[in-house]
Amino acid sequence: MDAHKIIFFFILLHVTLSSSTTSVVDFCVADFNYPGGPAGFPCKNPANVTVDDFVFSGLSVPGNTTNIVNASAFLAIDVTFPALNGLGLSMARLDFGVGGVIPIHAHRVSEVILVVEGTIIAGFIGSDNTAYYKTLNKGDIMIFPHSLLHFQVNVGDSPALAFVSLNSANPGFQTTTVALAANDLPTDIIQKITLLDAEQVRKLKSIFGGTN
Template sequence: MNALPYVFLLVTLLANQSCGTLVVDYCVADFNYPSGPTGFPCKNPAKLTADDFVTSKMGIAGNTSNPFNAAVYLAIDTTFPAFNGLGISMGRLDLDVGGVIPAHTHRSSEVILVIEGTILAGFVDTNDTAFYKTLKKGDIMIFPPTLMHFQVNVGNTPALAFVSLNSANPGFQTITFSFTANNLPTEVVQKISLIDSAQIKKLKRMFGGTN
């Protein structure tokens, strides 16, 4: 497969998403200090090398042995410090047959580019209108910021996609985890979600929640 057109497209999307005005050439994150509203402080530029601007982790397939049969690797400022301050990040989605990236939200726009397989992707707007489409290799779809969205492998082979986001740290919030991977009482979750209490308790056990 000739990946160059896809790489060019993704790089172009990333470049167009970045909306900040830089006052320095770059700001590789220095994790010796806490982050703030604009990200982490910068490492000393004199101590940087080309290796600080390169990662090979996007080329590694994720482990899909989990309840969702899917894996996500996020290259954000905390995992790829060179993204700090640039207003961009990327992710790799590996979906086994039937795999799901569950409904989630984040505070940035997202573009998905399908590399292999067939993925049903969609989002729901604030009028509760659902927009969804079956995507094939080479297709892209945009998910507006803060809106709940998802991806499902509806094909007969594993699927691979890359996403780009216009934030160095988009702040992902997965709906299932928000309800069940914490100490929010089962009776409260039941009232606000109308999900059966037995199912809520099952999900809490599965994802490490209590109460």
């Protein structure tokens, strides 16, 4: 094998190895005695891990939809289900009352939704401002690409239920309206960046606990 072929072989080998993900442990159940970081939480001592660490029943309980959006989202992420730590996935249960809404929001990662009961409209907005939305019925799934704004609305005449899966143990959750109105960002600044009037901004701040 000549020198050029050898160099090409090692470059190809390096790219292949560097693009693959290799784990040196089977799992890393989160240990909350230590702070989390960009890679998640430190691992619980495997000697103290049991099968119960890998079971989570929280998504079996209907959420409370008695709130301003008539809907709820219960998350199975690393801080509620420690066995997800480091595994790159999580789930959530979405309950919708009649007319319920999961407001427009975004995550750091991609999401797929599965409708279990009812009829909802789900959609997302591309970075070019194109809106992609569709009515989903029982058994339908839809993907929301990472970081894009998306939403779900119950348009049926009965409660709806859906489950979502996200490709991160802690995907983040930022709701646009709450992000604007639940802090001390001045009302006049919000007016300028949203074109809302002062009365509308103050109403949102009163709902979500914002000041200023």
